[in-house]
Amino acid sequence: MAGLSLTTQAQSETIPGLLARISAGDTRAFAELHMLTRYKLRRIALAVGAPPHDVEDILQEAYLKIWRNAGRFDAGRAPGMAWMSTIVRNTAIDHLRARRLPTSELEEALLVSAAADPSPIDDFDYARAEPIARGVLAGLPEDRRRLVALAYLEGESRASLSQRYGVPVGTIKTWLHRTLLAVRKDCLAASTAA
Numbered sequence: 001m002a003g004l005s006l007t008t009q010a011q012s013e014t015i016p017g018l019l020a021r022i023s024a025g026d027t028r029a030f031a032e033l034h035m036l037t038r039y040k041l042r043r044i045a046l047a048v049g050a051p052p053h054d055v056e057d058i059l060q061e062a063y064l065k066i067w068r069n070a071g072r073f074d075a076g077r078a079p080g081m082a083w084m085s086t087i088v089r090n091t092a093i094d095h096l097r098a099r100r101l102p103t104s105e106l107e108e109a110l111l112v113s114a115a116a117d118p119s120p121i122d123d124f125d126y127a128r129a130e131p132i133a134r135g136v137l138a139g140l141p142e143d144r145r146r147l148v149a150l151a152y153l154e155g156e157s158r159a160s161l162s163q164r165y166g167v168p169v170g171t172i173k174t175w176l177h178r179t180l181l182a183v184r185k186d187c188l189a190a191s192t193a194a
Contacts, residue, residue: 015080016073023071030067037081041088048092053173054099056151057158062091064155129191136186144179151176 014036021029038059045058065087073083137145150156150164151172158176162169 015084016075019066019070019073019080019083022067023073030063033066034063037084040081041084044085044088045092048089049096050092053177054095056176058092058095059088060151060155060157061095062088065091129187132187132190133183136183136190139186140179140183144175147172147175148179148183 015033018029018033018036022033041059041062042055045055045062046052050058062084066084069087073080077083078086137148140148147161147165150161151158156164158169158172161172165172
């Protein structure tokens, strides 16, 4: 299943199974779920009005909630994507309220759902991209590769990373942002060369 382009129907059939495995503590299932849903959930956070520079933090918090609450998911009440979309939407709204940032018409934000139009990114070819991404990540300097692993694979917060590295949170965000831009650029270059 990993690496195959999945249709929306296949995703809706796959997500409940992944959530069931996640509720049993299966980290591989969580990685598959993240890979399968991250772009759609990112669009939902942005649609709520979250600033693009805060979306990674919002998604990190939302995925932690999904991890912790996977056992509460009930496929009889809602599709898996709708359940996760609600978590992301509510996390983004809470984030905006906590920072007293203006929301994009809160009523509209509350209507954002997984039923959004599918985009070509949903049919992304993970099988082709994974070896390219692994190669690019392996080429990063050790300190940046560790920072990315701590932030995105181990779920360490920006505040915790700030304490670990002894720098302000803004610096951590800048390092991560620049590293991800470099990774994206190198992945694009490698994919066009392939």
